[in-house]
Amino acid sequence: MAKAVKRARDRQDRMDMADDPFALFDDLYIKARETEINDSNAMALATADAEGRPSVRMVLLKGHGPDGFIFYTNYEGRKGGELLANPHAALLFHWKSLRRQIRIEGPVTPVDDATADAYFATRxxxxxxxxxxxxxxxxxxxxxxxxxxxxxxxxxxxxxxxxRPPHWSGFRVTPQRIEFWEDRDHRLHHRRVFTRTESGWDEGLLYP
Structure with a gap:
């Protein structure tokens, strides 16, 4: 039992020391897929219209990697219209089973037709x-x-x-900022933030 606890702690320490935000996301996402009861790929998507008025809803992550985080939608719906008019978004993953949150912010671009066609065919x-x-x-x-x-x-x-309908496709959020939030006792949470630069990522901590 003690060895299992030590292995879990060692794995957590390695994860907390990771300096690649995508590798850190991948590690947490794998764990969430094992522990979340439903829809571990669910994420809150925040958009704003041309006047800056915000709206938020839950969508499903359908692809991710160093080039960004992908979801699909009807381009003629509200979120599609807002993203086409104001191509910036924020994402939030909340994995209660892990006591973790990940916040992602960045510009948004449509995916190419081949990518959208390939995903649509899997539905x-x-x-x-x-x-x-x-x-x-x-x-x-x-x-x-x-x-x-x-x-x-x-x-x-x-x-x-x-x-695939011509008005149905995907968007990719290319992160400029990624924050990893860990719930800790007495609200003394641990927050790591990665900010994209021309040479890579700057990392820092935030007060809880």
Whole structure:
């Protein structure tokens, strides 16, 4: 038992000393996928419209790496419109099981068509059809209308692959700032922040 505890502490110490924010994210993400009950890839996405008025919602991370963090959406919905008008965003991962948060901020760019096509092809058929049937974020007079539209799209694409709608694609957030927050007793939390520079990343600590 003592050896297992020591191995866990040694692993935590290595993680806390890591100087690559992407490697640190990967390590925590792997742990979250093992410990979170549902949707370990869920993240809060904060955007603002052209006038700077903010909004936030939960989305799912669908790709990540040193080039950024990817999610997908309808470009004609509210968040898509806000990101196209004001291409900056903030992300927040909150993994309660790990007592950890990660905050990411940076500019946003659309993914290329090949990347969007490849991901769309992995979605369930009903999800693909839903992307065609839904006018995301627009008023819906009654649920029956959406169900009728779904049935019409289902008939339209019967017995053939569902192509990606031209208004549906992904965005990539390229981080300029990444903060790793660790919950500690008595609110004496540990906060590490990485800020992108021309030569790499500057690292520092923040008061809790």
């Amino acid at each position: 369930s058929r009903d999800s693909q059809l839903g992307a065609w049937a839904s006018d995301q974020s627009r008023p819906l007079p009654e649920r029956r209308i959406f169900e009728q539209r779904f049935a019409e799209v289902e008939k339209l694409f019967a017995d053939k692959p569902v192509p």
